[in-house]
Amino acid sequence: MKTTSNQQTALALNDRITLVSGTAMPPLGLGVFQVEEGDDLIAAVKSAIRLGYRSIDTAAVYGNESGVGQGIREALLETGLRREELFITSKVWNADLGYAETLAAYELSLQKLGLDYLDLYLIHWPVEDKYQSAWKALEELYLAGRVKAIGVSNFQTRHLEKLMQNAEITPMVNQVEFHPFLTQKELLDFTRKHNIVMEAWSPLMQGGLFEEPLLLELASKYGRTVAQIILRWDLQHGVVTIPKSIREARIAENSQVFDFELSPADMERIDGLNRNLRVGPDPDDFDF
Numbered sequence: 001m002k003t004t005s006n007q008q009t010a011l012a013l014n015d016r017i018t019l020v021s022g023t024a025m026p027p028l029g030l031g032v033f034q035v036e037e038g039d040d041l042i043a044a045v046k047s048a049i050r051l052g053y054r055s056i057d058t059a060a061v062y063g064n065e066s067g068v069g070q071g072i073r074e075a076l077l078e079t080g081l082r083r084e085e086l087f088i089t090s091k092v093w094n095a096d097l098g099y100a101e102t103l104a105a106y107e108l109s110l111q112k113l114g115l116d117y118l119d120l121y122l123i124h125w126p127v128e129d130k131y132q133s134a135w136k137a138l139e140e141l142y143l144a145g146r147v148k149a150i151g152v153s154n155f156q157t158r159h160l161e162k163l164m165q166n167a168e169i170t171p172m173v174n175q176v177e178f179h180p181f182l183t184q185k186e187l188l189d190f191t192r193k194h195n196i197v198m199e200a201w202s203p204l205m206q207g208g209l210f211e212e213p214l215l216l217e218l219a220s221k222y223g224r225t226v227a228q229i230i231l232r233w234d235l236q237h238g239v240v241t242i243p244k245s246i247r248e249a250r251i252a253e254n255s256q257v258f259d260f261e262l263s264p265a266d267m268e269r270i271d272g273l274n275r276n277l278r279v280g281p282d283p284d285d286f287d288f
């Protein structure tokens with residue numbers, strides 16, 4: 001296993017990006033948004049771990065932490081891996097933001113997952129006037145050794161700046177929508193400057209990029225799929241990525257992105273696709 005800073009490209013699925021906490025974060029994981037509890041979810045988690053994934057990204061609001069936990073337990077039994085070899089992320093939902101509420105939400109997530117700690121716990125959305133008190137709770141969990149790393153999600157630069165004004169600990173990760181139509185350059189520069197690892201949600205734009213001519217051209221040039229071109233572009237930006245699939249063949253395909261390299265010119269061409277286009281809500285304008 002090799003560890004890299006958040007500005008270098010991981011060279012293998014078992015490389016790790018070192019967060020400021022010293023926690024080793026896999027460069028690529030499995031997302032499980034919109035996957036209901038049940039056999040498909042359990043099978044996807046097990047396939048991913050069997051195929052070498054070590055990171056699973058869930059959230060309280062996905063309503064699937066129990067199934068993720070079940071998949072993890074079955075995969076550990078099947079593979080002989082230890083819990084410590086996995087990197088499990090969950091997120092506190094907006095309704096539970098607040099010091100006491102967030103502490104309670106963490107316990108509930110652990111209970112549903114059947115785990116005694118998480119590797120990464122995130123504030124899911126920057127609800128004004130609420131994320132600061134929730135951050136206090138995350139800091140306390142981290143300082144007490146109850147969680148390996150803490151971070152945020154959907155934070156814009158202004159949210160990060162505001163949080164960091166009074167925070168004891170700077171967020172270690174910011175998980176945001178990031179793909180070739182939403183390249184987040186300013187936010188990426190800011191997070192790099194502050195040693196915050198950026199993590200891409202909806203890296204495949206939920207399927208919205210597969211007909212993009214430039215990506216098809218590059219897929220043909222490199223002998224890869226469009227999904228692989230996009231995920232490789234994430235990694236070469238030093239951005240952790242968590243594509244979602246419930247299909248074993250795609251879970252495998254999405255992880256086979258460590259044995260080729262996009263040229264600097266092709267990286268720039270993909271950057272040039274940016275349209276500031278979102279598939280998800282805008283963190284500057286949401287009401288949930």
Ligand SMILES: NC(=O)c1ccc[n+]([C@@H]2O[C@H](COP(=O)([O-])OP(=O)(O)OC[C@H]3O[C@@H](n4cnc5c(N)ncnc54)[C@H](OP(=O)(O)O)[C@@H]3O)[C@@H](O)[C@H]2O)c1
Binds near residue numbers: 202253
């Ligand atoms: N923090 C947040 O607010 C937030 C918001 C959204 C998502 N997330 C996280 O980010 C993860 C990923 O984002 P996402 O689920 O929104 O979307 P995504 O990963 O961009 O795209 C998933 C879609 O692409 C399909 N797909 C996956 N691999 C493919 C491949 N190789 N070829 C063709 N199609 C493929 C999947 O279908 P199949 O499953 O049928 O293969 C699914 O329809 C989520 O699961 C979640 O963990 C976080």
